Amino acid sequence: MKSFILASGSPRRKELLEQAYFSFQIQTSTIVETVEEGLTPKEVVEQLALQKAKNVWSQNQDAVILGADTVVAIDDVILGKPHDEEEAKAMLERLSGRTHSVYTGVAICSPSGLETFSEQTDVEFYPLTDEDIAMYIRSREPFDKAGGYGIQGFGAFLVKRIIGDYYTVVGLPLAKTIRELRKIEIHPNR
Template identity: 75%
Template structure:
């Protein structure tokens, strides 16, 4: 089996690949991420995932490299990680009682070529009170997460329903990723 590298410092992606029993190492991409104007969210996450994977692969060409990126979209608005408490509060107020979409893109690079794919999951929030939003912000969980929340942590209390892949919301569509990695000879080892 060729060496397999995760081109991400995300602890959530690391945990998901460990859960899948796939041996890997981590090499974080240092590329300055750029996105073309006017792209749909699905195209944005695939483009960013590909940039990360290709950046790491360029110095590890004997390996299989996986890059991934996640964005939260509310209508046409992309919601990244909040810059501060005010932005986190505004985002959570906007998502309160509403349905938004989470897009996670994946790129797998090897000497044989690159594949990209994405998963879209719709997430509906319960209506949130100002006190609930303040409590969540005090947890500090919103600050390193797209859309200002983490479904796998304390933020789960806000989620009424999801339609799609839960793991894609966490940061990596695990079942699809395992199937795609198999094409590159990367398989779970038990």
């Protein structure tokens, strides 16, 4: 059986692969993420996922490596992870009552080649009051999440609806990823 490595320290990606019954190791990429100017959010997540996967693959060329990256974008602006309460508040105010897009890019490096893809899911937020935003920031959940929220946690109360794959918003488009892994003989253990 081929060795399968997740090139991410994301607890959410780990949980999703475990949920899908994969056996894998984790080796976090050590690259400094860089992105070319002028790329679309789709291109950004694919480029970053590929950088992460290639970095880990350079040390494990006989293994299958999965890298992924997720961004939140609104008005053609990518929202990263907020650094402080003020930045989290500004992000949540910007998303309030509006629809934004979440992109997750995936790169799979293996001895048989390279596959890169991404998925987009649109997320509509309820209009948020100042108290909604303050309560969510007090939860401390915004600070390690792209766009300042996590749909799988307490942040679910912000979301009015989604159009697309829920797991793309969590951090890994699971159905598409499973199909791509099966093409190179990486299968769930069930």
